[in-house]
Amino acid sequence: MLRKAFMLVSGNAFGSALLLLRNLIIARLISPEDYGIASTFAIAMSIVEMFSYFGLNQMIVVDKDGDDPGVQKALQGFQLIRGVTSSILLFAIAYPYARFLGIEEIAWAYQAIAFIPLVNGLQHFDMHRLKRHLNFTPWIVTQAVPPLISVLSVWPLALYFGDYRIMLIALFVQAGAMVILSHLMAERRYGVTFDFGLIRRATVFGWPLLLNGILLFGVFNGERLIVGRELGMSQLAIFSMSITLTLTPTLVLAGAVQSLFLPQLGAARDRDESFRWLGVAATEAGLAIGIVLLIGVVLLGGPVIHLLLGPKYAAILEILVPMTVVQALRVAKTGGSTVALSKERSGNAAVANLFRVLSLPVSWYAVTHTGTVMTVIYIAMVAELLGYLVSLNLAARRTGLPLKPLVLPSALTAMACVAALIDARYYPPQTGLIAHLDWSRWAVVAVCLAALASMSALRGYLWRRVVR
Numbered sequence: 001m002l003r004k005a006f007m008l009v010s011g012n013a014f015g016s017a018l019l020l021l022r023n024l025i026i027a028r029l030i031s032p033e034d035y036g037i038a039s040t041f042a043i044a045m046s047i048v049e050m051f052s053y054f055g056l057n058q059m060i061v062v063d064k065d066g067d068d069p070g071v072q073k074a075l076q077g078f079q080l081i082r083g084v085t086s087s088i089l090l091f092a093i094a095y096p097y098a099r100f101l102g103i104e105e106i107a108w109a110y111q112a113i114a115f116i117p118l119v120n121g122l123q124h125f126d127m128h129r130l131k132r133h134l135n136f137t138p139w140i141v142t143q144a145v146p147p148l149i150s151v152l153s154v155w156p157l158a159l160y161f162g163d164y165r166i167m168l169i170a171l172f173v174q175a176g177a178m179v180i181l182s183h184l185m186a187e188r189r190y191g192v193t194f195d196f197g198l199i200r201r202a203t204v205f206g207w208p209l210l211l212n213g214i215l216l217f218g219v220f221n222g223e224r225l226i227v228g229r230e231l232g233m234s235q236l237a238i239f240s241m242s243i244t245l246t247l248t249p250t251l252v253l254a255g256a257v258q259s260l261f262l263p264q265l266g267a268a269r270d271r272d273e274s275f276r277w278l279g280v281a282a283t284e285a286g287l288a289i290g291i292v293l294l295i296g297v298v299l300l301g302g303p304v305i306h307l308l309l310g311p312k313y314a315a316i317l318e319i320l321v322p323m324t325v326v327q328a329l330r331v332a333k334t335g336g337s338t339v340a341l342s343k344e345r346s347g348n349a350a351v352a353n354l355f356r357v358l359s360l361p362v363s364w365y366a367v368t369h370t371g372t373v374m375t376v377i378y379i380a381m382v383a384e385l386l387g388y389l390v391s392l393n394l395a396a397r398r399t400g401l402p403l404k405p406l407v408l409p410s411a412l413t414a415m416a417c418v419a420a421l422i423d424a425r426y427y428p429p430q431t432g433l434i435a436h437l438d439w440s441r442w443a444v445v446a447v448c449l450a451a452l453a454s455m456s457a458l459r460g461y462l463w464r465r466v467v468r
Contacts, residue, residue: 013252018147020248022154024308026166027241029158032312036233037106038167039240043221044090044097044110045117045171056082057128059202067132069188074195076125078202081194083121090114101228109168119175126186138185146177212350218357219330220247223376226364231373238315239373242323245305245316246293250331253289257282258338265342272400277457279339279401283392284455286335287413290328295448297324298420298441302429314431321424322377325417329384330356332413336391336401343399352391359383405457412451419444 027035056075060066094110127138153173157166183190224243228236261282268274301320305313333352340348359379366375392410395401423440453459 013256015143015147016248016252018144018151020244022147022151022170023241023244025151025154026170027237027309027313029154029166030163032237033233034164035167036228036235036237036240037103037109038164039224039236040101040103040228040233041109041113041164041167041171043224044094044113046217046221047090047093047097056202057125060125060128060132066129070193070195071198072125072129072188073191073193074198075202076123076190077192077194078199079123079125080121080192081199083118086117086121087114090117101225101233103233106164109164112168113171116171116175119172119179123179124182124186124190126188127182130187138182141185142178142181145181146174149177150174212353215350215353215357218360219353222357222360223363223380226360226367227373227376230364230367231371235373238313238319239376241309241313242316242319245308246297246320246324246327249293250289250327254286254331254334257285257289257334258341261285261338262342265339269343275342276400276402278461279395279399280405280457281461282338283335283395283401283406284409284458286332286338287409288452288455288458289331289334291413291416291448291451293331294324294328294416294420295445297321297429298423298444298448302431305429306431317429317431319373319377320429321420322374322381325421326377326380326384328413328417329381329388332388333384333391336388336395339395339399339401340391348391348394348398351394352387355383355387355390356380409451409454412447412454416444416447416451419447 026038030038056079060072060075065071091111091114094114095104095107097110098104098107127142130136130138150170150173153170154166157169161169220243224236224240227239231239261278265275265278265282268278297320301324302317305316305320309316333349337349337352359382363376363379366379367373388410392401392403392406396403423444427438427440
C-alpha cells in the first residue's frame with residue numbers, strides 16, 4: 001500500500017513539476033506584462049471550476065454502485081453537462097472579466113478559453129473508476145503525460161508567437177492530451193446517459209466540495225485578482241510567479257503527508273494513544289514542510305530565482321521570503337485538517353481557509369491606499385496564522401488531538417518565520433551565492449533546525465516507520 005501511495009504522490013509531483021517548468025519557460029520567453037496576462041487564464045478557468053465542481057471523480061470511487069457501467073455513463077453524462085455549462089458561463093463572463101482587469105482588448109482570449117471546459121467534459125471516467133481496484137496507472141498517466149506534452153509544445157509555439165498566446169495554446173494542448181489519454185487508457189467503451197436522479201444524488205454528494213472549492217479559489221486566486229486589477233499586469237506577473245514558486249512544492253508535499261498519514265490515522269481512530277501520537281506527528285509534518293521550504297529560500301532563493309527567470313524578474317526577491325512565510329503558515333494547517341478528516345470532520349479545512357477569504361476585502365482596501373503588494377502579503381500572513389490556530393483548536397476539540405506537545409514546535413516555527421522576515425527586511429535575497437553567507441541567514445537556519453529538532457513525534461515516526 002505504501003508503494004502505491006508513493007506512486008500516486010510521485011505521479012502528482014511529476015505533473016506539478018512539469019507545469020512549473022512550463023510556466024518558467026514561458027516566463028523567460030515573454031515579457032512580465034504578457035506573463036501577467038497569461039496568469040489570468042488559469043484564474044478564469046478556476047472561476048468556472050469553482051462554481052461547477054461536484055467531485056464526480058471522487059464519487060465514482062467511493063459510491064457503492066460506482067463500478068456499475070450505467071452509473072459510470074450517467075456520471076460521464078453529468079460531466080458533459082458540467083463542461084457545456086462551464087463553457088457557456090466562461091464565454092459569458094469573458095468581457096466583464098477582461099474589463100475588470102483593465103485589459104478589454106484581451107477578451108477574445110478568454111472567449112477562446114471557454115472551449116477548454118467543453119473539452120474536459122468529454123473525459124473518460126475509467127481512470128477514476130479503476131482506483132476502486134487499486135489500479136492507479138491510468139490516473140497517473142493522465143496526470144503526468146499531458147503536462148509533458150504541454151511543455152514540449154512551448155518551443156514550436158514560441159517560433160510563431162512571442163506573447164501570452166503561447167500559454168493560451170499550451171493550455172488547449174494539455175486539456176486535449178488529457179482527454180485523449182483518458183480514452184486510450186480506458187477498459188470500457190465510452191458512453192453517456194442523462195440520469196437526473198443520479199445528478200441530484202451527485203449534487204448532494206458534491207455541494208460540500210463545491211463550498212470548499214469556493215474558499216480555495218479565494219485562498220489561491222483572490223489576491224491575484226486584486227493585484228492584477230489595482231497594480232497592473234507587470235505587478236501581477238511578479239506576484240503570481242512568487243506564489244507559483246513557493247506554492248507548488250508545498251502542495252506536492254502536503255499531498256504526500258495526507259496520503260501517508262490519513263490511512264494510518266483512520267486505522268488508529270479507535271486506539272486513543274496511537275491516534276494522538278500519529279496526530280501530533282502529522283501536525284508536525286505540516287510544520288516541517290514550511291520550515292524546509294523556508295531554509296531553501298533563505299539560503300538559495302536569490303540565486304535560484306536569477307537562474308530560472310533572469311534579471312527581468314528581479315523584483316521577486318523583495319517579496320520572496322514574505323511569500324514563503326505565507327505558504328509555510330498555509331501548509332502548517334494541513335496537519336490538523338488531516339487529523340480531523342480521519343474522524344470524518346471534513347469541515348475543518350473550510351473553516352481554516354475562511355480567514356484567508358475574509359481577509360480579501362481588507363487586502364483590496366489596503367492595496368488601493370498603499371499601492372504595494374507587500375501589504376497584501378502581510379494581511380494574508382495574519383489570516384493564515386489565525387487559520388492555523390483555529391485548525392489546531394478544532395482538531396483538539398473534535399478528535400482529542402493533544403496540543404501540549406505542539407506548543408514548542410509551533411513557537412519555534414513562528415520564531416523562524418519572524419527571524420526570516422527580519423533578515424529579509426534588512427538583507428533582501430541577492431542573486432549571488434556569496435551574499436547568502438551572511439551570519440544573519442545562518443541564524444535563521446539555526447532557528448529553523450531547532451524547530452525541526454523539537455518535533456519529537458515526527459522524528460519518532462520517521463525512525464520507526466521509515467528508517468527501521
